[in-house]
Amino acid sequence: MLAECSPVILVINCGSSTLKYQLYTTDLKVVTAKGLISKIGEDGSRVEHAAHGSKHVRVMPVPDHHTAFTAMIDRLIDPEVGVIKDISEVTAVGHRAVHGADTFVKSSVINDEVIAKLEECVPLAPLHNPPNLVGIVEARKLLPDVPQVVVFDTAFHQTMPEYAHVYALPYELYSEHRIRRYGFHGTSCRFVNQRAADMLGRPVDELKMVICHLGNGVTIDAIENGRSVDTSIGFATFSGVMMGTRSGDVDPGLIFYLNKQLGMSLGDIEAMLYKRSGLLGVSGISNDMREVEERAEGGCERCELALEMFAYMTRKYIGSYAAALGGLDALVFTAGIGENSPSMRARICEKLGFLGIAIDSDANEAPGDDGRISTRASRTAAMVVPTDEEKMIAIDTLRLTEKARAAAA
Numbered sequence: 001m002l003a004e005c006s007p008v009i010l011v012i013n014c015g016s017s018t019l020k021y022q023l024y025t026t027d028l029k030v031v032t033a034k035g036l037i038s039k040i041g042e043d044g045s046r047v048e049h050a051a052h053g054s055k056h057v058r059v060m061p062v063p064d065h066h067t068a069f070t071a072m073i074d075r076l077i078d079p080e081v082g083v084i085k086d087i088s089e090v091t092a093v094g095h096r097a098v099h100g101a102d103t104f105v106k107s108s109v110i111n112d113e114v115i116a117k118l119e120e121c122v123p124l125a126p127l128h129n130p131p132n133l134v135g136i137v138e139a140r141k142l143l144p145d146v147p148q149v150v151v152f153d154t155a156f157h158q159t160m161p162e163y164a165h166v167y168a169l170p171y172e173l174y175s176e177h178r179i180r181r182y183g184f185h186g187t188s189c190r191f192v193n194q195r196a197a198d199m200l201g202r203p204v205d206e207l208k209m210v211i212c213h214l215g216n217g218v219t220i221d222a223i224e225n226g227r228s229v230d231t232s233i234g235f236a237t238f239s240g241v242m243m244g245t246r247s248g249d250v251d252p253g254l255i256f257y258l259n260k261q262l263g264m265s266l267g268d269i270e271a272m273l274y275k276r277s278g279l280l281g282v283s284g285i286s287n288d289m290r291e292v293e294e295r296a297e298g299g300c301e302r303c304e305l306a307l308e309m310f311a312y313m314t315r316k317y318i319g320s321y322a323a324a325l326g327g328l329d330a331l332v333f334t335a336g337i338g339e340n341s342p343s344m345r346a347r348i349c350e351k352l353g354f355l356g357i358a359i360d361s362d363a364n365e366a367p368g369d370d371g372r373i374s375t376r377a378s379r380t381a382a383m384v385v386p387t388d389e390e391k392m393i394a395i396d397t398l399r400l401t402e403k404a405r406a407a408a409a
């Protein structure tokens, strides 16, 4: 059963053991198929594919990324579960890449030079960039004649002024080794910034906005006139607000203490800060906000503490970014927690009346189409805006490939 409209843009998010994909129609209005291939190279690999309103799951060996890409294409062109007759119907591919360093200030059409520059960024994101690159190489092998675009999580934050992105360390670390604040979740923040402006009916280049991307990873972003001017995650992916399993801001002095006094190795400390801290570390129960909220409700004191800390750290960033921006027009919540937890939004906004934010508790429980959760009288708008990183990648892919085609014509 094939779809009537021709889907042409394939969006790829390739991780070390996962491959996520979505297929968009040219007008970017419809996602005709999406899938997740997980546990690549491990036991129990799974291929999930959703199209025509139903989901198909198969557990099958997927020993490497090449097999994963082949499995994806098999499903996309399958006469039953597929949405295209032939892979040649895909006219552009968009890839997510985590780290573009200071080399990539915006999305780019992929060529050999872009790949070489992306390889130079690997030391800055050794866990994330290599699988992103594998995805690009595989997609180019399977679709050699199709233009491909890469969209970077860091690129949106490249507009931060020097005083916001340079650390107060010896300057050579910045000038010679590129050690600085980069920020992440930029693709989400860019999408939400534009969408929030549209929902407010105001031009994006006239707004001071703080975006709270609250998911498993957390980014608080200060945006002035559509440009990111400060962001809570820094050089690696630890800093800012506590996350599902990551600590967020801690005094770097504790690393030396843990190493020298408690005998922990650097590897142990890194694993602890990355995998055993945050909501999980404090609650001792879970990295999942839903579970921590449920257990706090049931009387778990450490879960309650984790929630208080999460709200407090977020509120401190909102306050400091409102000061950095010199005012605030809109406070926007997005991602899993930001979009779905009214109680966490209420906790965070509790003391923000001084910023002109007054929450409407009914609207906060069930935000309407305009996303507003603040009262009509609230001087500053508070909103919930669902993020869509894949759509942002598809938008960039369409824009850049059309531009390249027009230039070649």
Ligand code: ADP
Binding pocket: 214, 215, 216, 217, 244, 287, 288, 289, 290, 291, 293, 335, 336, 337, 340, 341
């Ligand atoms: P990722 O960073 O992996 O993309 P998500 O944006 O999907 O993460 O967010 C995952 C987080 O959202 C988890 O902590 C999850 O518990 C939380 N979440 C999802 N739905 C709800 C909900 N209804 N209430 C509270 N938290 C929720």
